[in-house]
Amino acid sequence: MVNRNQSSGDDDFPYSLYCIVDNEEGLPMTPDQQDALLIIDVQNDFCPGGALAVPAGDEVVSIINNISPKFQTIVLTQDWHPAGHASFATTHNADPFSTTTLHYGEQTLWPDHCVQGSDGANFHSQLKSDSAALVIRKGMHPGIDSYSAFFENDQTTSTGLSGYLRHLGIKRVFCAGLAFDYCVRFTAEDAVKENFETVVIEDACRAIDMDGSTNAATESFAKIGVTLVQSTSL
Numbered sequence: 001m002v003n004r005n006q007s008s009g010d011d012d013f014p015y016s017l018y019c020i021v022d023n024e025e026g027l028p029m030t031p032d033q034q035d036a037l038l039i040i041d042v043q044n045d046f047c048p049g050g051a052l053a054v055p056a057g058d059e060v061v062s063i064i065n066n067i068s069p070k071f072q073t074i075v076l077t078q079d080w081h082p083a084g085h086a087s088f089a090t091t092h093n094a095d096p097f098s099t100t101t102l103h104y105g106e107q108t109l110w111p112d113h114c115v116q117g118s119d120g121a122n123f124h125s126q127l128k129s130d131s132a133a134l135v136i137r138k139g140m141h142p143g144i145d146s147y148s149a150f151f152e153n154d155q156t157t158s159t160g161l162s163g164y165l166r167h168l169g170i171k172r173v174f175c176a177g178l179a180f181d182y183c184v185r186f187t188a189e190d191a192v193k194e195n196f197e198t199v200v201i202e203d204a205c206r207a208i209d210m211d212g213s214t215n216a217a218t219e220s221f222a223k224i225g226v227t228l229v230q231s232t233s234l
């Protein structure tokens with residue numbers, strides 16, 4: 001089992017079995033009807049002033065707004081926790097950013113964030129989301145965290161996103177949003193695992209960068225065939 005809280009140590013990743021790379025990094029990639037844009041967790045709590053702010057997280061908003069019109073299929077994800085969620089440090093009387101063991105393995109404990117119905121859980125007010133057909137809410141199960149848009153952290157509980165995308169004929173996903181080294185990373189890794197060609201739009205993401213997590217994400221992407229591009233390539 002892959003431990004989603006390790007910043008490295010992915011030597012037994014199975015994903016190379018599914019690696020598909022058709023694009024040379026840096027070449028223009030014009031999205032078509034087989035492409036989807038996954039906008040990950042662009043919510044108030046992950047932006048400056050929020051409960052779990054990603055440094056400069058709000059800077060992704062204008063970049064994502066610029067590229068969104070290029071896509072026919074757009075999916076938003078929204079971290080959406082019940083109060084007292086298992087990923088909250090307060091639930092365990094522990095320090096934020098410490099770790100604990102839940103039934104599926106090690107879990108980083110976060111400040112309370114993205115509580116259902118709170119302003120912090122709302123999308124950033126400037127994010128243009130009208131053209132998104134689907135909002136995937138994740139982290140809703142009280143005892144399971146969810147970084148990925150595809151599977152919760154137990155890696156077996158599906159959000160249903162794969163089936164949705166397949167039914168639309170989507171072959172390739174482009175990932176953007178927050179945070180590069182957590183929810184974007186695990187979404188991209190699961191997209192590869194689910195046999196989607198996978199692209200991460202690097203300048204449309206910002207990282208938490210905790211304990212080498214940004215480098216770990218970049219190394220993982222190189223290893224499993226996730227293509228990193230800049231938004232100007234689209």
Ligand SMILES: [Zn+2]
Binds near residue numbers: 079080087114139
């Ligand atoms: Zn969360």
